[in-house]
Amino acid sequence: MKQGSSWFLAAALLCTLLAGCSEKMPHLSATEGGVDAISPEEDTVMRCRVVAVDGENQLLLADVDGDHPDIYTLDASSVPLYRKETEGGTLLADGQLSAGAMIRVAFSGGIMETYPAQFGEVTGITFLPDEFDDRCGLYLRVLGDLWEKDEGLNHTAEYISVDLTATSLTPAERSAVAWSFARSHQAQPMELSYEQLCQEGYISGLDEEDAFPAWEDGILFTIAENDDPEGEAEPPLGQNKGKDTVSFHADKWRSALGAYGLSQCVAVQNDDGLWGEYTVNGGAWIS
Template sequence: MKRLVCALLGLTLCMGVLASCAQGGPSGGGSSSGAGAPPDGSGGSREGAVAVCRVIDEDDGTLLLAKQDGGSGDVYRLDASGLPVTLEGESFSADEIESGMIVEVCYGGDIMESFPAQLGGVTSINARSDGFDDLAELYLEVLEDLWEVDGGLNENITKLGVDLSGTRLSGAEQSAVAWAFGEEHGLAPIQGTYEELLEQGYITGEPLEGSDAKYYQWTDGCLFSIREKEDTASFNLPAAKEGEDPSLKDYHVGGTVTFDAQKWRSGTGAYFFSDCTSVRSTSGEWSDYQVGSEAIS
């Protein structure tokens, strides 16, 4: 997937390139964050560190990773081409790494402070056969679908708000999805809820004539959000294709997610996907989501 990256993103990525020693070990001038510090807190690097991450996005061997149970800053970019790759210790191709997989990245210990961060001195990658979950990829697809509908709402925006705090994604996964979404459209994402963006001054309110109410809008930006509802046990599945088993034997009982998604620019400029539903298979893969209804404001 080709991405257009704006000047701001380009500057950020350049910092990553300059700091990157992922293939040949960390440089003397590189800085490191907590995961690269030794247990004694001396600030030096550790040898043989392992980062356990979920693959959020994959593009021609370049991986966008979210550290398992990590915070918003634990997002890494890694070029897997040319690295030894295994699946549970057996030979595996980097081309076969998919979004949703759990991977163990062996590296020198330093983490270069760019965003996404760079793991210094990467020596190998081991993909795991357990723990697959591509919910992040599903939500990235939802954001892209929202971008396409009623395109005038996000036309010519210079700021991109993303709120995934109402989902089960970890902090690192939320940041990685927001970054991938922004990168696709040449914008640096701003994470935050409507209330947080209002408090920070991105969203502003103008008094309505003859009323105490205000008209709220984001003049140069648009907020994309996904919020999960309580899980449901079943819903109307699409009809089985020819040759497919129409039964639910391949699905978890209760392995569904129901959510609302919207993009918002003003009190009179918003688009909604309501009661969207997806089912998770026993392998951890989420199905194409169904939209219950759509609305425009």
């Protein structure tokens, strides 16, 4: 009886240990887009847009589901990437993510309060191929083109304000685009409109008799989408018309006599979610 009792206790102890271990093991969970990802049960999961990629896997992310414009940086070089190839979807090579990708980030350990914020311990990334959209990348290209035009306006700009409130980007995507663009030119990022800049005292010359408004140490960039497309744009050769068309105008402003803009711009999104080169149907203007 003693021998049988000892065997029973040993078996019970072994079952208890196995049960305890199973609670810490990762499990398979279905995610959007039909992608199966492995992530620990206790992880927090956040859905983010990849706005920019610096180097191979240094990601700038925008939280697309939150109520606040939260942006994050993430070194994804050593993070497991889960993916599933789908017909017509965007493929990833060697775990590399591109701007425009929608991902789910599984992490534990909370969020570090930096700006942009950082995840505690990232345990996995899931790519959602059906939600790829690089509109942020399109507008970063537009901002880059504006920067290279009439470059004298950029001189000594310590602040760059990027106003994207009249676009369809989420608040976090707008913040990420503004941060990425300003930092690429070693300037302090802001997201104020012209009216807000005036109200907060950044614009000089407003109260003078011969008013000559100017932002002495900053430059304002604005992109605004139009409700109705203006002009025609064709998709890349071999592509159907695609998912969407966007019409917008864009400009940069330093003073009442120092501004440059592009009017009646049109871009077409192709079948895999990429926005092609935009056309400027209304031409450029300068003041």
